[in-house]
Amino acid sequence: MNTLGIYIHIPFCKRRCRYCTFLSDDETGDKERSLYVTQLRREISGKSVLYAKERVVDTIFIGGGTPTILPPCEIDDIIEAVYSRFHVANDAEVTVEANPGTVDRGYLRSIRDEGVNRISFGVQSFDEGTLARLGRVHTAGEAVDSYMAAREAGYDNVNIDLIFGLPDQGAESWNQDIRTALSLRPDHLSFYDLQLEEETPLYEDVMAGRLEALTDLEDRRMYHAAIEALTAEGYEHYEISNAALPGMRSRHNLKYWSMDDYLGFGLGAHSYMNGRRFVNTEFRDDYIKAQSSDQMVSSYYNNTRGDEMSEYVWLGLRRTDGISLSDFSTRFGEDFMNLYAHETENLIERKLLTREGDKLRLTALGLDLSNVVFREFV
Numbered sequence: 562m563n564t565l566g567i568y569i570h571i572p573f574c575k576r577r578c579r580y581c582t583f584l585s586d587d588e589t590g591d592k593e594r595s596l597y598v599t600q601l602r603r604e605i606s607g608k609s610v611l612y613a614k615e616r617v618v619d620t621i622f623i624g625g626g627t628p629t630i631l632p633p634c635e636i637d638d639i640i641e642a643v644y645s646r647f648h649v650a651n652d653a654e655v656t657v658e659a660n661p662g663t664v665d666r667g668y669l670r671s672i673r674d675e676g677v678n679r680i681s682f683g684v685q686s687f688d689e690g691t692l693a694r695l696g697r698v699h700t701a702g703e704a705v706d707s708y709m710a711a712r713e714a715g716y717d718n719v720n721i722d723l724i725f726g727l728p729d730q731g732a733e734s735w736n737q738d739i740r741t742a743l744s745l746r747p748d749h750l751s752f753y754d755l756q757l758e759e760e761t762p763l764y765e766d767v768m769a770g771r772l773e774a775l776t777d778l779e780d781r782r783m784y785h786a787a788i789e790a791l792t793a794e795g796y797e798h799y800e801i802s803n804a805a806l807p808g809m810r811s812r813h814n815l816k817y818w819s820m821d822d823y824l825g826f827g828l829g830a831h832s833y834m835n836g837r838r839f840v841n842t843e844f845r846d847d848y849i850k851a852q853s854s855d856q857m858v859s860s861y862y863n864n865t866r867g868d869e870m871s872e873y874v875w876l877g878l879r880r881t882d883g884i885s886l887s888d889f890s891t892r893f894g895e896d897f898m899n900l901y902a903h904e905t906e907n908l909i910e911r912k913l914l915t916r917e918g919d920k921l922r923l924t925a926l927g928l929d930l931s932n933v934v935f936r937e938f939v
């Protein structure tokens with residue numbers, strides 16, 4: 562049977578962070594959130610009729626937003642809806658994103674009893690000043706407490722998200738964030754480069770001169786410092802922004818970079834099934850009023866053969882072990898170099914890509930300029 566990943570979006574937060582452009586709302590009450598969960602169950606049931614057959618679900622990822630704003634019984638309802646409609650593998654990776662300060666040991670234990678086996682904490686920083694500038698709802702102490710609570714609740718697969726490249730963030734502060742994270746020994750660590758988006762309060766702070774944006778050089782130094790520190794401690798840097806202890810890579814996220822099928826549920830959720838991409842409405846009223854899972858989808862797009870090849874290359878190059886040229890030709894029946902010789906040779910000459918036997922991957926410079934590389938294949 563083919564495998565399938567499931568993503569479920571929970572578009573609610575306690576308070577909006579000052580850099581955030583994600584699809585999430587901080588002004589909803591318990592009643593609206595319950596209605597949303599009911600609609601999620603409807604969607605899971607509806608889509609299962611179309612997509613559950615001859616598929617085994619091997620990853621479930623409940624993300625947001627802040628999924629842990631929901632009570633454990635509603636997380637249970639969602640998971641139960643998936644298990645009752647899909648064939649879920651016994652060893653499926655089941656992740657819930659959690660914000661420190663929204664969970665305690667009891668909460669984490671409760672959702673673990675319901676089948677959750679991986680927690681991903683949106684810590685972002687251990688520096689109080691940075692957390693305040695970001696408008697996070699939690700303190701550094703709460704982040705450590707939540708992490709310890711997850712271990713005490715029995716989780717042996719825990720991720721920590723950190724952000725770097727923040728206005729006014731010094732190199733020492735970032736290095737300290739990495740050291741603190743490493744002292745906790747998470748199984749997985751994501752380190753995201755802040756994209757300063759217009760119309761966020763943080764962007765306005767920079768525009769008004771209240772905060773100073775970092776230079777590209779400072780930003781890149783932070784990135785490479787993180788990779789160096791993580792690999793020195795035995796972590797495998799396996800994707801541009803992700804590192805994990807051996808055997809602990811995110812199986813769910815790997816699906817996105819490997820073009821494996823996944824189904825998204827909830828507001829604005831994306832799906833990729835059998836070469837077709839589709840996305841749900843981003844309007845909560847439309848989602849709640851939809852009478853069927855079909856009505857929740859706002860657009861469908863059938864990838865052309867060219868789209869498939871291009872996505873395979875640029876998504877695959879996000880992984881540090883790169884893409885396999887023989888796998889490309891098995892998948893598409895075409896020789897990679899016949900199609901992309903000019904782009905590839907040019908990028909190798911510019912030291913952005915390197916080829917070793919069957920593998921093509923980003924160099925250290927290519928990691929810094931990955932968008933330049935990806936553009937060549939789009």
Ligand code: SF4
Pocket residue numbers: 573574576577578581582583585625626627660683
């Ligand atoms: S917790 Fe995440 S989704 Fe929610 S407001 Fe903050 S950054 Fe946005």
